Amino acid sequence: MVNSIERRSGVSLWRQIADQILHSIAIGDFAENAALPPEMALAERYGVNRHTVRSAIAALVQEGVLRAEQGRGTFVLSRKRLSYPIGTRTRFSAGLQGQASERRSVLLEAAVEPASRRVADALSLARGSEVIRLEVRGEADGRPVSRATSWFEAGRFSGIDAAMAETGSVTASLERFGVSDYLRQSTVLSARHADAADLADLDLQPGAIVLVTVAVNVTPDGQPIQFAETRFPAERVELKLSAL
Amino acid sequence: MVNSIERRSGVSLWRQIADQILHSIAIGDFAENAALPPEMALAERYGVNRHTVRSAIAALVQEGVLRAEQGRGTFVLSRKRLSYPIGTRTRFSAGLQGQASERRSVLLEAAVEPASRRVADALSLARGSEVIRLEVRGEADGRPVSRATSWFEAGRFSGIDAAMAETGSVTASLERFGVSDYLRQSTVLSARHADAADLADLDLQPGAIVLVTVAVNVTPDGQPIQFAETRFPAERVELKLSAL
DNA sequence: TATAGTTGTCTATATCAATAGACAAATTTT
DNA sequence: AAAATTTGTCTATTGATATAGACAACTATA
Known part of the structure; x- marks a missing residue:
């Protein structure tokens, strides 16, 4: 499964990454209640800056999909579609x-x-x-x-x-x-x-x-x-x- | 049918407007081969600047959905889904x-x-x-x-x-x-x-x-x-x- | 306790997205 | 021919998006 990101597309990078994280959760790549990879790792995987990943995570936290805990990690909340x-x-x-x-x-x-x-x-x-x-x-x-x-x-x-x-x-x-x-x-x-x-x-x-x-x-x-x-x-x- | 636009959403306004125009064509609001409303009218309808509408139209022209003719108007090409x-x-x-x-x-x-x-x-x-x-x-x-x-x-x-x-x-x-x-x-x-x-x-x-x-x-x-x-x-x- | 690993916050800079205004170029209408 | 309408191009400015780096705050582990 290819994970990649398009620039100057009319859809911001953080929104695309948020979508991909959602998709990864949906198909079971990121297990529920488990920790997401660290922000730096995600930034490398998607080829973007760490702050861009943080924007995506912030949106998903806002949507109630993820929970971030300082020092520990970011976790997938269990809400099946x-x-x-x-x-x-x-x-x-x-x-x-x-x-x-x-x-x-x-x-x-x-x-x-x-x-x-x-x-x-x-x-x-x-x-x-x-x-x-x-x-x-x-x-x-x-x-x-x-x-x-x-x-x-x-x-x-x-x-x-x-x-x-x-x-x-x-x-x-x-x-x-x-x-x-x-x-x-x-x-x-x-x-x-x-x-x-x-x-x-x-x-x-x-x-x-x-x-x-x-x-x-x-x-x-x-x-x-x-x-x-x-x-x-x-x-x-x-x-x-x-x-x- | 409500046509409206969200700011700072991670999806650019021009992309949202392009999506809405596509949708309008799909449900028959804009007939095929007919002229789209002038750019200024669309800008007013969506509450954005004319240049933003132009970006949306440019994307749809690129996708082969519309054809723009200077002095005449912008036309819907007939391509049913x-x-x-x-x-x-x-x-x-x-x-x-x-x-x-x-x-x-x-x-x-x-x-x-x-x-x-x-x-x-x-x-x-x-x-x-x-x-x-x-x-x-x-x-x-x-x-x-x-x-x-x-x-x-x-x-x-x-x-x-x-x-x-x-x-x-x-x-x-x-x-x-x-x-x-x-x-x-x-x-x-x-x-x-x-x-x-x-x-x-x-x-x-x-x-x-x-x-x-x-x-x-x-x-x-x-x-x-x-x-x-x-x-x-x-x-x-x-x-x-x-x-x- | 010290260290490594992780998220949170701050500053700075560059690029894209959106607004604003003016005018040119082409077409249609008067 | 002239006027009105419409798309095309240009400059300038503002705000959102993205990058970069540094360091603080917190947690788990050696």
């Missing part, structure tokens, strides 16, 4: 058993709007039809692990915002509207830098990367009911694709 | 029909090595067993769209590097070893900044983001045959999850 299952029957809470003791969804915002072309196409509605937009944050053990924007047809699902606020669950809310089962029709995956809103809502450090899923949920007979874009912080979450 | 299908029967070339007229895999490197813990676990081998590592680049219409590192048990698949170089296909190479069918046992998805090797192999600009899949392929009776980590440039590729 959440492995989030994704498939045709993905639900937020299902499948996270054992990985987090406390999970919940928080409704941040709800609004009724005319559908953009993108949303209208996905839900098979006329352009400009009214849709309900929900902004929801997913948390596991108090840490934000997802940030979803979803759209529902306003006519059929009027009041789903209240149901969502009350139940904290999309599945439970949909049941109130007679949707007892639904499937993922399609999921498209991409990745990008977190924007300012995601940084705030997901409690991320600037420069963080988010995984983005864009999905359409349908009833078993193929009727689209929900269109959703969900952002997952790449440093905390990996997506595990489940067959079927 | 490749939608790469992924599921339990994913093959590199299958499913890309119609999106790219010419596809191929290039073997960059092959080596026999002792298995790391990660590789040995995935392939159900003893630690330190010999494995063959293949480094392969996927191309579509001459553009690099994937970069895979895969491992095979050395005993069973001795010579697969030659087969791969000859056929340019993992599926065809495996057939020579009596593997007529295989499935994805598991796929785990994450994202990070491209490292130096990927930047070079995928012809990316520094600071680019890659989608990373880590997958185990098994025979229909569950025997692991291939462990692979594949990096996809997020600016060129999205992953479309196919049910089953």
Whole structure:
């Protein structure tokens, strides 16, 4: 595995090194609870000055990934990335058993709007039809692990915002509207830098990367009911694709 | 959709703006072949100096996403992101029909090595067993769209590097070893900044983001045959999850 | 206790990133 | 032809990033 660093890239060296340390932890190169190599050793490995390594470590300490102790060393805190299952029957809470003791969804915002072309196409509605937009944050053990924007047809699902606020669950809310089962029709995956809103809502450090899923949920007979874009912080979450 | 910018983040403003412009193109905010808003307008929208916007545009021109014409404007070149299908029967070339007229895999490197813990676990081998590592680049219409590192048990698949170089296909190479069918046992998805090797192999600009899949392929009776980590440039590729 | 090894802090300097303003060059519109 | 619009180039200045070196503070070990 090549570890290397690009200069004048628009991404500062300390941020690149922080990313690589995170990656090394994720793939098991740096064991949890163990000491990181000394700053001087890291500086040599990455071919940078010790102070640059210190900036990277400071960022990771700030993020709660590392703990530095003067005279002793810098240690990896044990926080595994959440492995989030994704498939045709993905639900937020299902499948996270054992990985987090406390999970919940928080409704941040709800609004009724005319559908953009993108949303209208996905839900098979006329352009400009009214849709309900929900902004929801997913948390596991108090840490934000997802940030979803979803759209529902306003006519059929009027009041789903209240149901969502009350139940904290999309599945439970949909049941109130007679949707007892639904499937993922399609999921498209991409990745990008977190924007300012995601940084705030997901409690991320600037420069963080988010995984983005864009999905359409349908009833078993193929009727689209929900269109959703969900952002997952790449440093905390990996997506595990489940067959079927 | 909130467009905003973070300062002193370790990611330069021009890089963040370049990312947002890419994103805007991807979701259709800036139509293809159409003119981007003038530099001054973009500078206002993002709350930065015009020169900073120019740096972002220069990077995207360099990447072949935009074309700037003095006196006229800056234009979006039409290059859709490749939608790469992924599921339990994913093959590199299958499913890309119609999106790219010419596809191929290039073997960059092959080596026999002792298995790391990660590789040995995935392939159900003893630690330190010999494995063959293949480094392969996927191309579509001459553009690099994937970069895979895969491992095979050395005993069973001795010579697969030659087969791969000859056929340019993992599926065809495996057939020579009596593997007529295989499935994805598991796929785990994450994202990070491209490292130096990927930047070079995928012809990316520094600071680019890659989608990373880590997958185990098994025979229909569950025997692991291939462990692979594949990096996809997020600016060129999205992953479309196919049910089953 | 003395020594080596490690993180923490300070100063200084050089380079990159970002802002600011002015004007040139090319194109389109009036 | 003239004016307005837009990209291209230049100079100058400020702040963030990165390097370099020295030494303090703390810990573990010989």
